[in-house]
Amino acid sequence: MYKEMFDLSGKVAIVTGSSRGIGEAIALAYSEFGAKLVLASRKLEGLNTVREKIESSGGEAICIPTHMGDPTSIENLVAETMKYFGTIDILVNNAATNPFFGPTIEASESVWDKIIDVNLKGAFLLTKAVGKIMIEKNEGCIINICSEAAIRPMPGLGVYSISKAGLDMITKVFAQELGQYGIRVNGIAPGLAQTKFSKALWGNEEIKKMVVSRLPLGRIAQPHEIAGTAVFLASRASSFITGHTIVADGGSLVS
Template identity: 50%
Template sequence: MNANQIFNLENKVALITGASKGIGEAIARHLAACGAKVVINSRKQEDLDQVAESIVASGGQCIGLAANAGDTQGCKELIEKAVAHFGGIDILVNNAATNPVYGPVLNSEEWAFDKIMNINVKAPFEISKLVHPIMKQRGGGSIINISSIAGITPDPGLGLYSVSKAALNMLTKVTAKEWGVDGIRVNAICPGLIKTKFSETLWQNEQILNHFVKKLPIARMGTVDEIAGLALFLASDAAGYCTGGIYSADGGTTI
């Protein structure tokens, strides 16, 4: 099998949460460019429509379906609509995430803990369970959880977020171990500092940015396309023997 074949996603359907911007949008564009039929999701339909129209204009197949990843019933309806439109789901990218607080855990309140865990851990758990029987019936699939290096080593001020991403990493390993028999591979990507709106409070402050960058072997922030490339690999047959992996893409932060 040559390189063109091994990364060919024709006849595959991909669902990406949190895909109206940033890493999720970049992943959607990469998968669509390799032939996948793509369903993008976030909370605002108008944002999704803009991205979907751009992907279609570039020759891809894409629809946007709004739903809150933290609403299990809403996600069930999202998946039903995706299947009704494209016939199934072969690739799931759990990218939706939140971090509404910054500071020590001692100052964190219960509402913040509940919101972070609901979106960052429970949502991927529930969505993956909903997609499992669909993938199993189709002979297998690939689930990619977008985690963070904060789930490997805690970042100052990101305590609850770090806990949630560590839990997501373990969820990745547990489901990989249990679902391999069904032909379903589950892997996680742990980005470092990537230039997105989600991380803008870090990179817009030159002092904070310099603090992070000067410690990196690759002395710069990463790009969304560099994360999307790794997601494409994990979604494709090139990663057919990869499951349960926790892949860092962090410029060397965790060395």
């Protein structure tokens, strides 16, 4: 009985930013637990590689190239998913961008627009569109990949931190409003994980040493270490949890 609580058999899951990194790990994990995947990011090549991995282990996935900063592209993602699978059970808002590293006072308006458009507005628009489909079904799970930076601003990543704090509130607002329809909305706030996104941090020996030295677990995360929490939050194992963000930071916030 308890093993089945984690089962995602037959569920249709959209994972944005699933061509690599944390999004890829979540997509692979969902597939292993039985879900059918909609892989979405800008570039088809990376998505196809993940689709092939899923198919070679007996799973099912389609790729829909999507730009999370473009409302038309987001509409297309939902329309194509509905055309192919006819429903959406799980949404993971994972795609994010950060084109700027430095003092926030130097961040340009265009940097602000890009980060907020992709990390915040994109997640808002996709949550609205998918939320309407889930309301019809009276069930669904939405998971936002937030960040430790939403809780404690990351030096050099000011606008990004602001966008993630906003995503945290998207989680709470939609959890409050959609709970009555059986829809749960939760978040995951990873600490530093070894992906392309954060290479400027872990790829610099000095910065990595500094980060690791104050982490209770004494190391940074690998992408698959975030996937288990995503399975938990998408499954019946977390059926009474909504409106929360689980921090997966190797103990960073207690250091």
